[in-house]
Amino acid sequence: MLPYKELARLDKLIHEPARLSILTALSACTLAEFLFLQELTGLTKGNLSCHLTKLEKGGLIAIDKHFVRKKIPQTTIRITSEGKAAVENHWNRLEAIHEAIRKQGANSDRRNASGE
Structure with a gap:
C-alpha cells in the first residue's frame, strides 16, 4: 500500500x-x-x-473532578494505559509512514538521476 494512503487510515480520534x-x-x-x-x-x-470528553469516551484518558478545601474546583486528567499505548503506536505509525515516503522520494531521485 502506498504510504500516502496509510495517512488516511490513521485513527482520527488521536490524529x-x-x-x-x-x-x-x-x-x-x-x-x-x-x-x-x-x-x-x-x-x-x-x-x-x-x-477531553471525546478522549474520555474513547477510553484514552480518565478525568477526575473534585474540590480543594471544599471550595476550589480542580480537574485532573491522566492518560490510561490504553491511551498511552495508542498515542505511542500513532507516533510510531507516523514515523514509519514518513520514512516510507522519504525512501520513495530517494528512489525516485535516483531513477531521475540515472535518466530512467
Missing part, C-alpha cells in the same frame, strides 16, 4: 491535532490539571473540555 497534543503531553506525565493542559496546548476552556 486530530488538538487531541494529539493533549495525549502527547499526558503521555509525558502522571497526571495534569485542566488549567495546565489549557496553557500547554493553547486551547480555550470550551475547546479543551470538548476534546
